[in-house]
Amino acid sequence: MNSRIAHVAFNTFREAVRDRVLYNLIAFALLLSGAAILVGQISINIERLVVVNLGLTAVTLFGVVIAIFIGIGLVSKEIEKRTLYTILSRPVRRWEFVVGKFFGLTGTLVVNTFFMAIGVFLALLYVAHRFERADLGILTALYFIVLQFLIVCSLALLFSSFSSPMLAAVFSFALFVIGSLSEDLRGFAGVVKGIGGWIATAVAYLVPNFSALNVINQVAHGEAVATRLIVYNTLYALLYSAMAISGAVLIFQRRNLK
Amino acid sequence: MTASRRVSAVAAAVFVMALPGIVGLLHAIDHLRRDAAYQDILYIRSPQALKRMSLGYTGLFADLYWTRAVQYFGYQHHQHSKDFSLLAPLLHIATQLDPKLLPAYQFGNNFLAPRPPNGAGQPEEAIALAQYGIRNNPDSWQLYYGLGFIYYTEMKDYSKAAEAFASGGRVPGAHPFLRILAARMAQHAGEFETARMLWTTTYQTSQDQTIQLNAVDHLRALRVDEDVTQLEKLVSIYREHVGRTPGNMTDLARAGLIGSSPVDPTGQPYKITSDGRVEVHDPDSILYITKGTPPNYQPPQPKADKQK
Numbered sequence: 001m002n003s004r005i006a007h008v009a010f011n012t013f014r015e016a017v018r019d020r021v022l023y024n025l026i027a028f029a030l031l032l033s034g035a036a037i038l039v040g041q042i043s044i045n046i047e048r049l050v051v052v053n054l055g056l057t058a059v060t061l062f063g064v065v066i067a068i069f070i071g072i073g074l075v076s077k078e079i080e081k082r083t084l085y086t087i088l089s090r091p092v093r094r095w096e097f098v099v100g101k102f103f104g105l106t107g108t109l110v111v112n113t114f115f116m117a118i119g120v121f122l123a124l125l126y127v128a129h130r131f132e133r134a135d136l137g138i139l140t141a142l143y144f145i146v147l148q149f150l151i152v153c154s155l156a157l158l159f160s161s162f163s164s165p166m167l168a169a170v171f172s173f174a175l176f177v178i179g180s181l182s183e184d185l186r187g188f189a190g191v192v193k194g195i196g197g198w199i200a201t202a203v204a205y206l207v208p209n210f211s212a213l214n215v216i217n218q219v220a221h222g223e224a225v226a227t228r229l230i231v232y233n234t235l236y237a238l239l240y241s242a243m244a245i246s247g248a249v250l251i252f253q254r255r256n257l258k
Numbered sequence: 259m260t261a262s263r264r265v266s267a268v269a270a271a272v273f274v275m276a277l278p279g280i281v282g283l284l285h286a287i288d289h290l291r292r293d294a295a296y297q298d299i300l301y302i303r304s305p306q307a308l309k310r311m312s313l314g315y316t317g318l319f320a321d322l323y324w325t326r327a328v329q330y331f332g333y334q335h336h337q338h339s340k341d342f343s344l345l346a347p348l349l350h351i352a353t354q355l356d357p358k359l360l361p362a363y364q365f366g367n368n369f370l371a372p373r374p375p376n377g378a379g380q381p382e383e384a385i386a387l388a389q390y391g392i393r394n395n396p397d398s399w400q401l402y403y404g405l406g407f408i409y410y411t412e413m414k415d416y417s418k419a420a421e422a423f424a425s426g427g428r429v430p431g432a433h434p435f436l437r438i439l440a441a442r443m444a445q446h447a448g449e450f451e452t453a454r455m456l457w458t459t460t461y462q463t464s465q466d467q468t469i470q471l472n473a474v475d476h477l478r479a480l481r482v483d484e485d486v487t488q489l490e491k492l493v494s495i496y497r498e499h500v501g502r503t504p505g506n507m508t509d510l511a512r513a514g515l516i517g518s519s520p521v522d523p524t525g526q527p528y529k530i531t532s533d534g535r536v537e538v539h540d541p542d543s544i545l546y547i548t549k550g551t552p553p554n555y556q557p558p559q560p561k562a563d564k565q566k
Contacts, residue, residue, distance in 0.1 A: 216315065
């Protein structure tokens, strides 16, 4: 990675840590430990399932909220504080700034996910008393969650490059919801005929497919995830986020910052 | 004290005093609306709608609905209610959201099938749930066992029970008892030995302490039912030979019909009533017995913790 991008990325990470973003880990730890202790008393035989389902769902939702609310402010905050002009007056190109911000935010989320993953495995050890081979599937689910973060971060950056933080948050969250239902959307598109069908199909393929990146239920039941799905999802997430970041760069390059 | 410190002191005092006040008020509100937390309301009955609302996180929603079903059953049971109208819909939603949620089938059937006070008395719903579970988890022999169990214990449909046990016996890794049970259904369905086999299998194959305790209770009850049946036969034989009802077990022993005075699973001796019936010393101490109780005897509610 180009050193200027690395500097922007590192500073973005440092700023996120300084903004106490990682404090969410405390809430996560409380949630998971509470669930692990309580579930055995209020339900029957689903201790492991709850830890995996609740743990991984919380990792996703905490991460998505962080990605959206930090992602939308990455550009606007720099403009508001006028620090962007200082950065761009140095030999930092606009595209390097955008790409650096993207890597900084995804790096923050990867670190956050790493600590949350430790929490999930500790809670699992508490309720099940030992690890099983099937628990390795949780790592695949966590990897897919990180891939979701790549897409969400890139979308938040894309929207923040041309709209206000509030609108960017609304757009990003709406796309996350629609993308989580993308398989249903493609199903609906399949039954609509004519021009409506074409439009619905186009929309269904344009929105990010978060459904395929959600294998939480599958791994909770100890089912294996196909290697081919891992490869396809990796390529899909990389391509989608590259596309969104390219869009953000294109808009930011032309943006009048005066 | 400076103005700023005064403000801080007042704020701290309000904060500290408000907290117990809030707790006290909530306690009073809870007292006022005692049953609010367990309202018999199921706002969304469509699993499809819930699937969409869950944004794909169906596993977590299924866990929540299963927990809700457990809590609902436990609460209604604890209240000695005979209304379990929401139990089947809650189980339906939980299993539709996560068709692989095996505990919901295994325990759900135990909640649904038995007649009150031990369950909801909805064996048809339990059969539908078990069949849905088998369709989605054909490799789980426990679900076939559960289905056969309902046919055997609640429906007394021994041919369907045999069919379910036989199907389960063909699943790779199935407990070998399933084939034996399937075979026994044809000729010995109503016998104590068959029922004992079923409950012993339940005890041996379950990892869950609640189910194991329940099986132990049923095995104890079976022993009592069998003892009482046998002892009442001996009382009839005594009456035929001696011409009067035996006064106690010693009379039967003196007549050479029994060796020593038999005792029930709690260690108490059985007693013979004046009309020749055999009763246990304390029927409340042995759950699920169908024999050996006084006339018009009402069994106690099984302990809530045993049913969760």
